[in-house]
Amino acid sequence: MAMLWELQAFCAVVERKSFVVAARMLGRSPSAVTRAVQSLEQQLGQELLRRSHKEVGVTEAGGTYYAYASEMIALQDEAEEKLAGVAAQPQGWIRFSAPESLALRLMPEMIARFGTAYPDVQIDVRYADGLLDPIKESLDFAIRGAFPQSSELRAFPLWNYRRYLYASPDYVARRGLPQTPEALAGHDFVIHTAPRVLRDWFLRRGGDSYRLNPQPRHRFSSGIAVYQAALHGMGIVRLADWLCRPAEAAGQLVRICPDWHLTSSTGVEPRMHAVYAGERMPRRVRLFLQALREAGEAEARATRASV
Numbered sequence: 453m454a455m456l457w458e459l460q461a462f463c464a465v466v467e468r469k470s471f472v473v474a475a476r477m478l479g480r481s482p483s484a485v486t487r488a489v490q491s492l493e494q495q496l497g498q499e500l501l502r503r504s505h506k507e508v509g510v511t512e513a514g515g516t517y518y519a520y521a522s523e524m525i526a527l528q529d530e531a532e533e534k535l536a537g538v539a540a541q542p543q544g545w546i547r548f549s550a551p552e553s554l555a556l557r558l559m560p561e562m563i564a565r566f567g568t569a570y571p572d573v574q575i576d577v578r579y580a581d582g583l584l585d586p587i588k589e590s591l592d593f594a595i596r597g598a599f600p601q602s603s604e605l606r607a608f609p610l611w612n613y614r615r616y617l618y619a620s621p622d623y624v625a626r627r628g629l630p631q632t633p634e635a636l637a638g639h640d641f642v643i644h645t646a647p648r649v650l651r652d653w654f655l656r657r658g659g660d661s662y663r664l665n666p667q668p669r670h671r672f673s674s675g676i677a678v679y680q681a682a683l684h685g686m687g688i689v690r691l692a693d694w695l696c697r698p699a700e701a702a703g704q705l706v707r708i709c710p711d712w713h714l715t716s717s718t719g720v721e722p723r724m725h726a727v728y729a730g731e732r733m734p735r736r737v738r739l740f741l742q743a744l745r746e747a748g749e750a751e752a753r754a755t756r757a758s759v
Contacts, residue, residue, distance in 0.1 A: 456528060459521045461488035465501060466518050469508050476587055477606070479729050529732060542736035543572035548726070549584040550577055550595040553675040553695050562747045566740060573736050581646035581675050586728055592737045593728035595744075597692065608741050610724040611748030613755070614693045615715075617655075617708035622685040624706050633662035633709055640669035640687030644678045653690060655712040656719060662712070690714055692722070694751045697758060724748055 464474035465485065475482040493500050500514035510518065550559060563575050578584065578591070586594045586605065593608070619627075623640075630636050633655050643649065643666065653664045669687050672678050675695075682689040683699065688708050699705040715721055726741055733741075 456525070458488045458492040459525055461485045462492050462500060462514075463518060463522050463525060465489060465508060466510055466514065471508065477729050479587055541572050542570055542734075542739060544734070544736055545574045545576055546737055546740050547576040547591050548578070548593045548595060549580055549586070549589065549591055551597055551675055552579045552581050553679065553692070554595065555579050556676060556679065557695050557698075558744075558747055558751060562744055566743050569743075570736065570739070573740075575740075581644070581673060583647045592733065593726040593741070595724065595726050597724050598722045605727040605729055608726040608728065608745075610726060610741070610745045611694075611752050612721055612723045613748075613752055614713045615690055615722055616693055616696070616710075616713050617688050618682050618691055618696050618700070618705045619688045619708050620683055620685040621703065621706055623687065624708075626685075629706065630708055631710070633664055633712060636664060636666075636688070636709070641666040642678055642681045642687040642689045643668040643671045644673075644675055644690070645671050646673040646675075652717070654715055654717050654719075655709065656715050657712045661719070693755045694748070697751075697755050701758065 460478065461474065461480075461484075464477050465471055468474045468477060471482045471485050471489075475485045478485065489501060496513075496517065498513040498517070499511050500517055502509040502511055559577070563577075567573070567575070578589070583596065584591065584594050586592065595610070617636075627639060628635075630639065649671075651665060653666060655662045655664060666688075670681060672681065675691075678689050679691060679695065681687065682691070683704055696705050700707065726744075728737075
């Protein structure tokens with residue numbers, strides 16, 4: 453009888469059309485995935501996959517078996533969900549990475565609430581603005597902002613937000629308050645360089661768009677450093693509305709070009725999301741991400757209401 457791991461390996465290869473990508477998804481080595489599929493084929497006495505240098509295809513037998521294998525995995529997941537519902541409280545470590553700005557907003561309060569609700573769960577956070585690989589770093593997931601990139605990792609959407617230009621009242625008093633992108637010429641900009649340097653910023657207002665190539669006065673690899681630079685009048689910054697809302701409400705930051713917000717080059721709005729490998733995540737991890745999503749969505753609603 454096929455083991456659950458062999459079914460998972462086979463289904464992952466079918467879905468991803470690659471042993472290497474399937475291995476990364478499952479957090480195992482390509483050789484382990486290959487052995488699992490070969491063992492399954494030997495047990496069934498059927499060739500399930502066609503291998504070539506360019507791609508992996510499914511045989512007729514493999515296509516038929518995949519329908520049953522994926523159903524068996526789904527039934528196993530459902531059984532575990534039912535058992536988890538009557539089992540004891542979740543316990544164990546949750547290890548993940550997150551942008552540094554989340555250490556200023558949302559994350560501390562959310563972790564405190566989660567820790568009270570689930571006292572047997574421990575949290576281990578690596579705050580970093582670079583793109584950490586959850587597989588290489590042995591993390592349950594990695595929280596990322598901006599725009600999800602194509603990847604063999606799975607994505608768990610958290611909340612949508614907007615980016616605006618901000619500066620301190622002191623900077624505005626000295627340099628003026630630009631109302632349009634054209635008026636930004638000659639101003640000082642502070643650029644966030646992690647995880648990469650964006651050469652162009654794309655501003656939008658309704659159906660209007662403007663491509664800005666900011667020339668930085670200062671550059672920092674830390675989102676917290678960029679935020680602090682704005683508070684201290686060092687220049688105009690591009691930051692998330694959920695991060696800046698309290699400072700803006702307190703009069704510590706002023707929105708520049710207030711009718712304009714920033715998107716991707718194609719007009720896509722940014723979104724916080726978590727990326728992870730594997731087909732399933734432990735119940736404690738799923739509960740944590742759901743709690744974080746609720747906290748982020750509540751903040752997004754509060755931000756929209758304050759505009």
